[in-house]
Amino acid sequence: DVKVTQSSRYLVKRTGEKVFLECVQDMDHENMFWYRQDPGLGLRLIYFSYDVKMKEKGDIPEGYSVSREKKERFSLILESASTNQTSMYLCASSWGRLNTEAFFGQGTRLTVV
Amino acid sequence: SQQGEEDPQALSIQEGENATMNCSYKTSINNLQWYRQNSGRGLVHLILIRSNEREKHSGRLRVTLDTSKKSSSLLITASRAADTASYFCATVNAGGTSYGKLTFGQGTILTVHP
Numbered sequence: 001d002v003k004v005t006q007s008s009r010y011l012v013k014r015t016g017e018k019v020f021l022e023c024v025q026d027m028d029h030e031n032m033f034w035y036r037q038d039p040g041l042g043l044r045l046i047y048f049s050y051d052v053k054m055k056e057k058g059d060i061p062e063g064y065s066v067s068r069e070k071k072e073r074f075s076l077i078l079e080s081a082s083t084n085q086t087s088m089y090l091c092a093s094s095w096g097r098l099n100t101e102a103f104f105g106q107g108t109r110l111t112v113v
Numbered sequence: 114s115q116q117g118e119e120d121p122q123a124l125s126i127q128e129g130e131n132a133t134m135n136c137s138y139k140t141s142i143n144n145l146q147w148y149r150q151n152s153g154r155g156l157v158h159l160i161l162i163r164s165n166e167r168e169k170h171s172g173r174l175r176v177t178l179d180t181s182k183k184s185s186s187l188l189i190t191a192s193r194a195a196d197t198a199s200y201f202c203a204t205v206n207a208g209g210t211s212y213g214k215l216t217f218g219q220g221t222i223l224t225v226h227p
Contacts, residue, residue, distance in 0.1 A: 004155075031213050042201065042219035043156075050212040058214075090155060094213040098143045098205055099163060102215055104155035 003027070006091050006105035013112050019078040021108055023091030030095060032074035033102065034058075034066065037088040049074055081112045119202060119218040127226050132189040134221040136202030137182075143205045145178055145185050146215065150199045159187075159200075164207070194227045 007022035025032065031050050035043040035058075045058030047066040055066050063085060067075045074093075078085055088109050092102040120135045138145070144163045148156040162169045162178045162185070169176045175188040189196055199222050203215040 033214070035217075040219065043203075043215075043217040045214065045216070048212065048214055056212075088153075092156075092215075097212055099161065100213045101146060101158040101161055102156075102203075102213065104148075104157070106155045107153070109153070 004091055004093055004103050004105040006089075006108050008108050009106060011108055011110045013078075013081050013110065015082060015112055017078075017081045017112075019081050019110070019112075021076040021078075021089055021091075021110070023074045023076070023093075023105055024072055025074075025093040025103070026072065027093060027095075027103065028071065029093035029103075030071075031093060031100075032068065033092040033094075034064075034074065034076045035090045035092065036060070037090055037107075043090065046076065083112050086110060086112045119200075119221050121221060122219070123222045123224070125224045125226065126192060128192060128194055130192055130225075132192050132196070132223055132225070134187045134200050134202075134223070136185045136187070136218050138185075138202075138204050138216075138218075139183065140204070141207040142180070143207045145176075146203045146205070147174075147176060147185075147187050148201045148203060148217075150201065150220070152198075156201065189223075192223075192225045194225050196223060197225050198223060 004025045033048040034046045049068040065077045091105040094100045094102040146161045147159040199220045201220045203217045
């Protein structure tokens with residue numbers, strides 16, 4: 001059974017903290033993605049990676065960075081957490097380039113206080 | 114940037130009825146996908162339709178795609194209470210460097226009453 005695992009379901013952090021969200025997939029997928037989901041805004045792409053050590057900005061990369069040192073792991077880093085980064089964060093992975101479905105983790109609900 | 118709009122934003126029906134959700138998008142696409150999300154959980158892939166396909170079926174799901182109108186619809190027949198969830202369309206843009214990157218609509222919240 002394919003699996004994308006996010007390290008935490010719920011997380012509470014203080015403003016200004018450096019926050020790490022971890023995502024691991026066991027399907028040998030090339031592509032990995034980080035989205036955030038907010039009510040009324042749907043899912044918005046933060047960053048994605050199509051290979052180890054490769055990363056590309058999505059639609060809303062400001063305030064975030066990513067790391068992909070191993071194929072199975074993709075980390076999202078909030079350099080200095082702010083209250084407007086309170087959101088649901090979803091990690092996903094997929095094969096190939098075009099006609100491929102994405103597999104999602106269960107999500108991390110981050111609250112920044 | 115959001116790809117487009119989903120319509121309606123919310124849909125409430127009785128068990129056994131059909132549910133239809135619509136999705137519009139803005140750019141040329143390679144494929145369009147539908148996902149389901151149960152409350153507070155991750156998304157689950159339902160169906161993928163390629164740009165050269167017009168209709169696709171999977172169990173009680175029927176998806177249509179009209180590339181001339183840049184729109185798609187998802188029909189769930191004989192709905193069940195367990196179908197209650199949010200439904201999202203997502204597109205993969207045409208072109209070879211998309212890496213399967215999905216652009217999502219805002220979703221339709223479906224409630225099926227027993």
